Amino acid sequence: MNKPLVGAFLAALLLGAGVAPAVAAEPAQQAQDVAPKADPAVKAVTFAGTVALSNCSGSVVRSPDAAPTDPALVLSNGHCLESGFPGPGEVIVDQPSSRTFTLLNASGSGVGTLKASKIAYGTMTDTDLSLYETTSTYQQIEDSYGIQALELETAHPTAGTAITVASGYWKRTYSCDIDGFVHQLKEGRWTWKDSVRYTPECQTIGGTSGSPVIDDATGKVVAVNNTGNESGQECTDNNPCEVDENGNVTVREGINYAQQTYNMVPCIGAGSKIDLDREGCALPKP
Numbered sequence: 331m332n333k334p335l336v337g338a339f340l341a342a343l344l345l346g347a348g349v350a351p352a353v354a355a356e357p358a359q360q361a362q363d364v365a366p367k368a369d370p371a372v373k374a375v376t377f378a379g380t381v382a383l384s385n386c387s388g389s390v391v392r393s394p395d396a397a398p399t400d401p402a403l404v405l406s407n408g409h410c411l412e413s414g415f416p417g418p419g420e421v422i423v424d425q426p427s428s429r430t431f432t433l434l435n436a437s438g439s440g441v442g443t444l445k446a447s448k449i450a451y452g453t454m455t456d457t458d459l460s461l462y463e464t465t466s467t468y469q470q471i472e473d474s475y476g477i478q479a480l481e482l483e484t485a486h487p488t489a490g491t492a493i494t495v496a497s498g499y500w501k502r503t504y505s506c507d508i509d510g511f512v513h514q515l516k517e518g519r520w521t522w523k524d525s526v527r528y529t530p531e532c533q534t535i536g537g538t539s540g541s542p543v544i545d546d547a548t549g550k551v552v553a554v555n556n557t558g559n560e561s562g563q564e565c566t567d568n569n570p571c572e573v574d575e576n577g578n579v580t581v582r583e584g585i586n587y588a589q590q591t592y593n594m595v596p597c598i599g600a601g602s603k604i605d606l607d608r609e610g611c612a613l614p615k616p
Contacts, residue, residue, distance in 0.1 A: 331458070331517060331557040331568060332539040332586070334385035334410050375544050376436035379480045380498035381444065383431060386410035387499040389542040390433070390444070390464075390471065391551055391591075392479040393598040398469035400602035402479060404431055404444065404462040405591070406540030407556050408454040415454060418519050421616040422452040423604065427462060433475060438501035441475045450604045451597075455614045456523045457589040458556040460540070461604065480542055483550040484595050487526065492546040495528075495555050495588070499537040505546075506531035515587055517557060517570035526553045526588040527572075534558060534586045543588045551591055558586030 381388045381404060388406035409415050412429055416422060427446040435441045444464045452460040468479050487508055495504040506529040515525040526543065528534075534541070534555055543553035562583035563569035570587060572580040596610030606615045 331407075331409050331570075332534055332536055332555065334537070334539055375494040375496060375503065375546060375549065377434040377438040377496055377498065377501060377503075378436040378477050380434050380496050380542065381431035382434065382440070382498040382501075383410060383429070383540065384412075385499075385537070386539040387497040387537065387541040387555070388431060389496070389498070389551065390468075390477070390479040391482050391542070392468060393482055393595050393602065394484060396468060396479070396598075396602050398472075399467050401447070402444070402464045402466050402468050402471055403450065403598075403602055404446070404464060405542065405551070405554055406460045406462070407458045407554060408452045408460050409458055409556070410540045411449065411452050411460050413449075416452060417454075418521075419455055419614075420453065421455065421614050422449055423606070423616055425449040425452075429462060431462075431464075432498070433471070433477065434498050434501070435475070435477060441477070444471070451613070453614050454520050454522075456521070457593075457613070458520070458522060459554060459589060459591075459594070459613075461594070463602075480544070481550050482595050483545060483548065483552045483592050486592055487545065487552040487590065491552070493528075493532075493552065494544045494546055495532055495534055495538060495541045496544060497534075497538040497541045497555075499541075500535070502538075504532040504534055504538070509585075512572045512587065513575050514573040515557070515570050516565045516573055518565070518567040522556075522589055524590060526590060527582075528586050528588070530585065532586050533584070553588035553590050555586070555588045559583050
């Protein structure tokens, strides 16, 4: 996994290689900021709506049916939760949280601080996902900072789609295409389903965990960045392997992955509340 920064530091001290889902960046990497790409064919992806966590990246997201008065949701990874990595089969719902997030504008400057009221949902089972409910509404964020939430795509993405991974932690973007989809992605104790595999250009690093994966053509969030195979090992921490429908294992050293987010949308009900019993919601339940 693209280790959260604190986990990466401890892993470097204790194990030399790390045991968390995303790698920490070296100080030199922090300075290698990349400006949002400018493609004349599409609207450029910016940092507007992304956030920086203490150890990861994230974004303010909304479902297509969200109302301006709904409490805003912040999307990141399950392995970025302040309580630590959820175990296999563990699902966290409606747990109090006072976590804060630095909200970024289009250029990547911090413009304000959002505060969580609770962890609305978090898991590392089948997917690697956390959703925080904040104390601010979508309208309050727009009125105060002029920033709109990123909209969640409702349909399964397609291979070949041009995407941008926008890291609020590093204020850095990565541009590539969706290379394909993985039946099962296994890393250490965790297994994720129907994961997004990037083409090699997206060389994400530690701290990019939780970054929104944005469809360049629509500007909508199609996935959340979460891991990559660092050293070519098979199915170990920081070295996920691909398992197909027949159980065949493939290792792709240096390739990075994300978890799709279209399947979250049916689970977001009125008031932007998480309702795992809604029709069409297939996220794991506690």
